[in-house]
Amino acid sequence: MRILVVGSGGREHALAWRLHRSDAVTSIFAAPGNSGTERLGTNLPIADTDLDGLVAAAVDRAIGLVVVGPETPLALGLSDRLAAAGIPAFGPGRAAARLESSKSFARSVQDAAGVPGPNYRVFQTVAGALNYVAHHNRPVVVKADGLAAGKGVAMCASREDAKIAIRACMEDKVFGPSGQTVVIEDWLHGPEVSVFGFTDGENLSAVAAATDYKRIGHGDTGPNTGGMGSYGPPHFWNDELAAQVRRDFMLPVIRELADRGSPYRGALYCGLMLTNAGPRVLEFNCRFGDPETQVIMPQLLSDPVEIMSSCANGSLDDAAPVRWSSRPAVGVVMVSGGYPGPYQTGHPITGLEDNDDDTIIFHAGAQRADDGSDRVLTAGGRVLACVGRGDSVAEARARAYRRAAGISFAGAYYRRDIAATPAGQLASA
Ligand code: GLY
Numbered sequence: 001m002r003i004l005v006v007g008s009g010g011r012e013h014a015l016a017w018r019l020h021r022s023d024a025v026t027s028i029f030a031a032p033g034n035s036g037t038e039r040l041g042t043n044l045p046i047a048d049t050d051l052d053g054l055v056a057a058a059v060d061r062a063i064g065l066v067v068v069g070p071e072t073p074l075a076l077g078l079s080d081r082l083a084a085a086g087i088p089a090f091g092p093g094r095a096a097a098r099l100e101s102s103k104s105f106a107r108s109v110q111d112a113a114g115v116p117g118p119n120y121r122v123f124q125t126v127a128g129a130l131n132y133v134a135h136h137n138r139p140v141v142v143k144a145d146g147l148a149a150g151k152g153v154a155m156c157a158s159r160e161d162a163k164i165a166i167r168a169c170m171e172d173k174v175f176g177p178s179g180q181t182v183v184i185e186d187w188l189h190g191p192e193v194s195v196f197g198f199t200d201g202e203n204l205s206a207v208a209a210a211t212d213y214k215r216i217g218h219g220d221t222g223p224n225t226g227g228m229g230s231y232g233p234p235h236f237w238n239d240e241l242a243a244q245v246r247r248d249f250m251l252p253v254i255r256e257l258a259d260r261g262s263p264y265r266g267a268l269y270c271g272l273m274l275t276n277a278g279p280r281v282l283e284f285n286c287r288f289g290d291p292e293t294q295v296i297m298p299q300l301l302s303d304p305v306e307i308m309s310s311c312a313n314g315s316l317d318d319a320a321p322v323r324w325s326s327r328p329a330v331g332v333v334m335v336s337g338g339y340p341g342p343y344q345t346g347h348p349i350t351g352l353e354d355n356d357d358d359t360i361i362f363h364a365g366a367q368r369a370d371d372g373s374d375r376v377l378t379a380g381g382r383v384l385a386c387v388g389r390g391d392s393v394a395e396a397r398a399r400a401y402r403r404a405a406g407i408s409f410a411g412a413y414y415r416r417d418i419a420a421t422p423a424g425q426l427a428s429a
Contacts, residue, residue, distance in 0.1 A: 001305055004029045004058055005037065006048050006078065007069030010333070010364035010385050011290035015067055015304075016040050017362065018297040024305035029061060035376045036363030036384075048073050051081050058087045065090060065309050068266075074286050075101035075147055079266075088312035092286050095262035099253070100286040103143050103183045109260075110281060113252035117281040120185040126170045129182055133162040139187040144169050146178030150226055155187060190275040192282070193234055194289045195245050196296060197270075198322055199254050200311045201263025205322035207246050208299060209237045210292040216340060218417045225340045226382055227291040229418030231330040231393060232299070236274065245270060249281060265311050294362045294385045295329040330396040330419045331385045332404050336365070337411025339381035344411065347378045351407035358389045358396075359403045378409050393419050 001024050005016045013036035016028050020040045028041030031054055037043060046053040048070055055078075058066055066082050068074055068091035077094035091097075098105045104122040122145075123129035133140060133156075142165035144152030152175050154165035162184070169179035194212055198205040210232030216222040250270050257264045269285035288296070301323040310319040336343035345365070352361055365380015386407065388399030397419045404414055 001025055001064035001309075002027045002029070002062055003305070004031060004044075004054075004061070004063045004066045005033070005069060006031055006054060006066060006073055008032050008034050008037075008048065009069065009290050010036075010362045010382065011288055011293040012069040013037050013362045013364070014294045014297040015069060015288070017360070018300055018304050019067065022303050022305045024303060029057070029063070031057060034363045034379070035366045035368045036361070038368060049076060051076055051078050054078060055081050055085050055087075058082060059085055063087060065305065065312065067091070067308060069287060069290075071097065071100050071147060071285065071287050074266075088309055090308035090312050091266040092264045093262065096257050096264040097286040098262075099257070099264065099284045101147050103145050103283070104181055106284050107183060109253055109256050110284070113256040115249050115252055115281055116278065118185040118188050120183055122181060122183050123166075123170075124181050126166060129166045129170065129184060130163060132184060133159055133166065136184075141185045141187050142166055142169065143183045143185065144175040144179040145181035145183060146175070148175040148178045151175070152178060153224075157187075188273045188275050188280055188282070190273045191234070191236060193237065193272050193274065194292045195242075195250070195270045195272060196288055196292070197246065197250055197268050198307050198311050198316065199250075199264060199266065199268050200314045200316035201254065201258055201265045202314070203316040204246060204251050204254055204268070205307070205316065206324060207242055207250070208296045208324045209233050209242065210289070210295050212289060212292055213415060213418055216335075216415075218415055219421060223340055225335070227289075227333060228335070228415045229330070229332045229385075230289075230291045230295045231328065231396070231419035232292065232295050233326060233328065235393065241279070245272065245279065249279070253284060263314070265314065290364075291331050291333055291382075291385050294331040294387050296324075298329050298360060298387060298389055299325040299327065301325055327389055327391065328393045328396045329387055329389045330393065330400045331362075331387045332400045332414050332418050333364075333385045334383050334404060334407060334409075334412050334414045336378055336381050336383055336409075337413055339413070343381055345378050345380065347410040349376045349378060349383065349407065349409040352376060352384075359399050360387045360389075361385070361403065361407070362387060383409065383412070 033043035
């Protein structure tokens with residue numbers, strides 16, 4: 001089967017890498033892809049938001065399955081457009097993708113499904129939102145309702161912080177129309193975990209879990225980023241928790257969406273906080289996480305083509321059960337100096353060769369030089385992830401860091417404490 005992976009980050013390289021290892025795959029295309037996906041197949045210069053271009057490319061190249069990595073093309077309706085052209089797509093249609101593209105919609109689905117989350121209120125007016133926080137006695141999280149490139153969540157320790165966040169969203173419109181509505185939630189505390197499963201709209205596979213280290217600094221300090229590393233399964237994860245999250249958190253939401261006539265097909269991402277009162281859902285996302293995908297794809301034992309095709313076709317119960325390895329994986333993200341603030345690109349990266357099954361480099365903001373050489377240059381804030389696998393977290397961690405030490409580019413930075421200190425004690429989304 002010919003596969004098209006949509007997107008250009010580390011998540012998409014990890015998806016392409018896992019698909020490439022399937023006997024069912026004859027060729028891989030990526031749009032637009034990066035220097036990592038290019039090593040596995042053919043990059044197509046089509047933006048992930050160019051729905052016409054993506055559908056035309058999938059038809060022209062007789063693609064048998066399109067795997068959509070990021071949320072934006074899903075929220076724009078790429079899967080619906082591909083289905084209308086007769087091409088199976090792994091990723092929900094526009095209506096079900098609202099689980100991520102509208103936080104207020106997600107909370108309403110969650111409430112109807114009886115899935116616990118933080119106390120929250122939805123506001124369409126600045127005055128209403130300001131009045132709420134003026135009389136609320138707890139720290140809150142102010143969320144832009146729509147997609148905001150991962151930046152629409154403000155952790156507000158004080159009323160003043162909350163007012164600033166509300167005004168930025170609703171008056172200054174820093175997130176455009178995405179911030180016209182805000183969801184204000186109580187700020188919860190506890191370890192965070194991202195849980196992923198495959199679903200065809202009715203059935204849900206066994207789930208996999210990983211953590212995401214969001215802050216730039218060692219010890220979970222400094223500003224939030226797109227993710228500085230990940231490991232899984234987390235030390236606190238166990239079969240009982242996995243069964244609870246699958247049964248009580250994810251399946252009820254899948255059933256609620258099916259009952260509403262918009263079945264959810266694809267990867268379901270349940271972002272949880274393990275509070276003293278029990279697990280609480282912080283968010284649902286309509287895709288795999290980044291950088292979590294870089295550690296969970298190496299753990300996927302089952303054939304990804306069979307699973308993803310059967311999700312797209314609504315026949316997951318006919319496929320072999322999804323199996324995950326419990327062998328730990330640790331991913332350390334290397335970023336450009338200055339990230340998440342301004343940073344330079346175009347620096348040569350060395351040390352990328354010699355992957356083996358226990359140390360894998362997933363490219364993210366990296367592109368091959370356009371001078372005809374094989375040189376790979378930095379092209380983004382998050383440049384790549386070094387993933388180590390082992391029989392213990394300590395062994396996987398040592399392998400990831402040993403690999404990172406062998407890679408260099410000007411200004412390279414990475415956290416030294418991935419999988420060593422807990423993630424998410426301070427942040428809530
Ligand atoms: N790891 C967070 C996300 O993918 O949204």
